[in-house]
Amino acid sequence: MPGHPEGSQQAIVEKQYRAFLKFLPxxxxxxxxxxxxxxxxxxxxxxxxxxREDLELDPFVPIPADQIKKTRTGKASLLTNGVFYGLETKxxxxxxxxxxxxxxxxxxxxxxxxxxxxxxxxxxxxxxKKDARTTQALFKIAKALHRYSDLKSCLxxxxxxxxxxxxxxxxxxxxxxxxxENIHSRTGMAGDCEFSDTFPEDYVSLKDNxxxxxxxSGSSYIKNEINDEEGLKAWKLKxxxxxxxxxxxxPMQVDNRIIGAMVMTNRIDGEFxxxxxxxxxxxxxxVAMPVENASxxxxxxx
Numbered sequence: 001m002p003g004h005p006e007g008s009q010q011a012i013v014e015k016q017y018r019a020f021l022k023f024l025p026x027x028x029x030x031x032x033x034x035x036x037x038x039x040x041x042x043x044x045x046x047x048x049x050x051x052r053e054d055l056e057l058d059p060f061v062p063i064p065a066d067q068i069k070k071t072r073t074g075k076a077s078l079l080t081n082g083v084f085y086g087l088e089t090k091x092x093x094x095x096x097x098x099x100x101x102x103x104x105x106x107x108x109x110x111x112x113x114x115x116x117x118x119x120x121x122x123x124x125x126x127x128x129k130k131d132a133r134t135t136q137a138l139f140k141i142a143k144a145l146h147r148y149s150d151l152k153s154c155l156x157x158x159x160x161x162x163x164x165x166x167x168x169x170x171x172x173x174x175x176x177x178x179x180x181e182n183i184h185s186r187t188g189m190a191g192d193c194e195f196s197d198t199f200p201e202d203y204v205s206l207k208d209n210x211x212x213x214x215x216x217s218g219s220s221y222i223k224n225e226i227n228d229e230e231g232l233k234a235w236k237l238k239x240x241x242x243x244x245x246x247x248x249x250x251p252m253q254v255d256n257r258i259i260g261a262m263v264m265t266n267r268i269d270g271e272f273x274x275x276x277x278x279x280x281x282x283x284x285x286x287v288a289m290p291v292e293n294a295s296x297x298x299x300x301x302x
Contacts, residue, residue, distance in 0.1 A: 022041055022042060024041055024043060025043050026043055026121045026122075026123050027040075027041065027043045027044035027046075027047045027048065027101075027121060027122045027123070027124070028040065028041045028043065028044060028119065028120070028121050028122075029044055029055075029119070029120050029121075029122070030108075030117060030118070030119045030120075031059070031117055031118050031120075032116070032117045033115060033116060033117060033118075035059040035060075036056065036059065037052050037055045037056055037059065038117060039052075040052055040055070044122070047093075047099070047122075047124055048062055048091060048092075048093050048094065048099070048122075049093045049094030049095055050062055050093075050094050054094070061092070062091045062092050062093075063091065063092070064090050064091075064092055064098060067089050067090050067091075070087070070089050071089060071103070074087045074089075074103060074105070075105070075118065078105045078106070078107055078118060079107055079115055079118075082106065082107050083105065083106045083107070084104065084105055085104050086102055086103075086104065087102070087103040087104070088100065088101075088102055088103070088125075089101060089103050091122060096270070097270070098269070099124050099126045100124070100125050100126045100129050101122040101123060101124055101125060101126075102122070102123045102125055103120060103121075103122055104120065104121050104123075105118055105119060105120035105121070106118070106119055106120075133165060134165065134279060137161055137162075137164070137165040138282070138283070138286065140161060141157075141158060141161050141283070141286065141287065142286060144157065145157075145158075145287065145290040146290070148290070148294060149293075149294055149297050150294065150297075150298070151187075151291075151294040151295050151297070151298040152187055152196055154290065154291060154294040155172075155173050155187040155188065155196075155291065155294075156187065156188065156189070156194050158173065158262075158283070158287050158291070159171040159172055159173060159187070159188035159189050159262075160189050162262065162264065162280070162283055163188075163189045163264075165279075165283075166264050166267070166276060166279065166280065167267060167268045167269050168264040168265065168266060168267050168268060169190075169191060169265065169266035169267075169268060170188070170189065170190050170191070170237055170263075170264070170265040170266055171188050171189050171262075171263070171264050171265075172186045172187060172188025172189065172190075172195075172237075172262075172263050173186065173187055173188055173252070173260055173261070173262055173263070173291065174186040174260050174261050174263060175187075175259060175260035175291075175295065176216060176258070176259065176260055182199070183199055183209075183212060184198065184199060185197060185198045185199060186199075186263075188263075190237045195237070211235060211247075211249070215249050215250075215251050215261045216251060216258050216261065218251055218253065218258060219251070220248070220249065220250045220251070220277045220280070220281055221247070221248065221249045221250075222247070222248045222249075222272050222276070222277055223246060223247050223248075224245075224246040224271040224272055225246070226244050226245060226246060226247060235247055235249075235263060235265065236265075237265075244265055244266065245265075245266050245267075246265065246266065246267055246271060246272055247263065247264070247265045247272075248263070248264045248265075248267075248272045248276055248277065248280055249261050249262065249263040249264070249280075250262050250277065250280040250281040250283075250284040251284065252284045252285075252287065252288040252291065253284075253285070253288055254288050254289055254292050259288060259291065259292050259295070260288075260291070261284070262280055262283060262284040262287075264276075264280060
């Protein structure tokens, strides 16, 4: 955005225009035809973390490698048609996160109708997409649970849905014995493989398991840095080739009785956070009663 003599009508308009762009809550970027940055508003820096200086060094640094072709196609369409709307793509933040964005843009022209730059907005839709996936997954689980009277099939179905929803390597459900003193079994998904383990009596005593003490007292558990795997035999899977990096768990409760816990380990795209605790607790609460019913049915069949 070129400057104009101070006090001129053009300078006044440009000042008002910049004030509007600064106020705009949606990330906005103005680029010259050579991809150099003419302007980015505070919302852009607040959302993505990149500064103008960062983009001057490398204008493509916020664009994931697998999104560059899509971005170039969008810009080509923009120059051909003068404007484009609703391109769904992704952008990297400076701290390493990947955000889903809606990319809109328009070409800027000089007095001779020649393109001199591009103005684009990038609306962050990461949370809204996550909320939609969560709602869909919870509905799918709730709708299908009544079909699974067999305990193992019920647990596999639940953990497979949770595994995909929370983007983790491993997802499983641990059940405790009737007395509530030992972890009895665990069933779920390790990568693409189903598994089901039954522990010998007193093999995993809750009295001697610090993580178990927390979870089976009714509290959720989250840990993103696990260096010492001693005492984690109920949580680390022998079938998994990866080291236990992080873990999240939520108790499953029926009528103030804790019957087990839902456990997710080794998140694929980073660390667990408080939103994950809330989501896992919601799933655990929803499936606790159907899991207990399936467990009772299995006991009656034996």
